[in-house]
Amino acid sequence: MNNESLWSIFINASLINNFVLATFLGICPFLGVSGKMETATKMGAAVTFVMVISSACAYGIHALLTAIQAPFLELISFIVVIASTVQLVEMFIKKVSPALFNALGIFLPLITTNCAVLAVALFQTSKGYNLPQSLIYSFGGGAGFTLALVLMAGIREQLEFSEVNGLVKGTALVLFVAGILSLSFMGFAGLGG
């Protein structure tokens, strides 16, 4: 069992070990949908939702698999739960807001293969968090993911107006910006005890 306080888990997951900028999880959507502020915030919300749901399910699955002594099934069951949650979110968004559904495009079903979501499930198990700790951890991870996405979207919207050399344009430029963001996030180390 792990005795970390909920507050320090939250700060740790969202800032110090920010999923995108410090542990390199969820880079694909980070590079893919960070072009516009509006889509970035909504993508962040969708990912956070999927994370919290799958974190709760993963907690249950882990308990069950430990009881029947079949830990090798863990990875397979986690990914199935995540895939079905994503399917649920996809149907929900399609029904409620078709415009958002089109804006997110291919990146919506790709939440399934967002490593940040699976990583939450794996890390909370390996750290031995209990249910409230797991939920806070997944929520913090989602908040950190959204924060990174929004920061990047803000910078990229400004970059649209500046003249950039053709050589640097595209992914390389985004990666340079991400590197600088990652440097500044190192400043959070030591926060929250």
Place this chain on the structure above:
Amino acid sequence: MNPTDHSNSSDQGFFGKFAGTQATNEFLKGLWRDNPVFVQVLGMCPTLAVSNSAINALSMGLATTFVVTMSNMLISLLRNFIPKQVRIASYVLIIATFVTIIDYAIQAISIDIHKSLGAFIALIVVNCVILGRAEAFASKNPVGYSILDGLGMGLGFTFALFCIGSVREILGSGSLLGFNFMPEAFEKWVIMVLPAGGFFTLAMWLLIFNGYKLKKASHE
């Protein structure tokens, strides 16, 4: 019948003159022309996360090669039996099975490597390169070509990871594959082994590739 969408007879890539037959073409395209990291920019998470040393990069690359080859083979064998509606879920399950196998295999071979790669072995499941090949290639092509395609993509991925990993290790720790060869006076660039260094190194490699592509385009 043409077994691939990618084959293009007018292609003048780096391996153009060797790409005489279909089979070599399927194998070589992953290494260079459609390199998963440098050209398709897929599978970024493991690329950046485990490339802080050359040995980590190599073992991650080889593990991914195993998974992508095996899953391509199985998916290609089953491609006429899997219903279209549930294909993604089935692919993910097949991939997860092979990842579980390689996870236990690495634990048996070397506990050290297993420790330093950590959760990223399990995260091979969500490497978009693998699902991408399953969907784009193995689900439409015969077994032989699918295996070659998987091998090529996997080795191309390994090559890219090794490129990034060795630069980061040389500059960040002053060694390559664990051997120290830099002079005493060499000041280590600690930033290169930190997360930010990963972003910068990959960006530099992409710049080099972009420059090469622009130069080639201006020649034509």
